[in-house]
Amino acid sequence: MTVLVAYATHSGATRTLAETLTTALRAVGLEADLADIEDSPDPAGYDAVVLGSGVRVDAIEKAATAWALQHAQALRQQPFAFFSCSGSASDPSKGGKQKATDAFLEKAPVTPVAVKNFPGWVLMDRIPLHERLLLKSMRTPTGDFRDLPAVEAWGREIAPLLRG
Numbered sequence: 001m002t003v004l005v006a007y008a009t010h011s012g013a014t015r016t017l018a019e020t021l022t023t024a025l026r027a028v029g030l031e032a033d034l035a036d037i038e039d040s041p042d043p044a045g046y047d048a049v050v051l052g053s054g055v056r057v058d059a060i061e062k063a064a065t066a067w068a069l070q071h072a073q074a075l076r077q078q079p080f081a082f083f084s085c086s087g088s089a090s091d092p093s094k095g096g097k098q099k100a101t102d103a104f105l106e107k108a109p110v111t112p113v114a115v116k117n118f119p120g121w122v123l124m125d126r127i128p129l130h131e132r133l134l135l136k137s138m139r140t141p142t143g144d145f146r147d148l149p150a151v152e153a154w155g156r157e158i159a160p161l162l163r164g
Helices: 013-027 062-070 099-107 129-137 148-163
Strands: 002-008 031-036 048-056 080-086 114-119
Touching (some): 002 013, 002 062, 013 080, 048 062, 099 114, 114 148
Parallel strands (some): 002 048, 048 080
């Protein structure tokens, strides 16, 4: 069973989650390949796909959305899971919901077997100036909010779903 773990990232946090997820899937016996969306991975040669994307200004990375739409036919033919990564996911008032994920799934070409919104990081030195100004005006907390054990646990949880 082969799984493609594809990701789109801006500051690198989503890549670290995708790496952790790939390792977790391998630990439960799945063959998992990690690929940056920028490298245009082809999902057609896989039995299942997990797509992860960072969230920027309340939107999934444009590259992730474009990739999902481009490969819609292949993604409909296998189990598909999705995760997002954002600093705002660490806000307990959101109750695990992510507006960007909901918007993406409304126009996504497939229905995922699993969805998760993970906290990422908000590191101002990795964010363009115009976004820094917006985040500061919104009083966005800064720091590294990643929970890699939660990503590992999700990998174990979704493995049976990806097997179909």
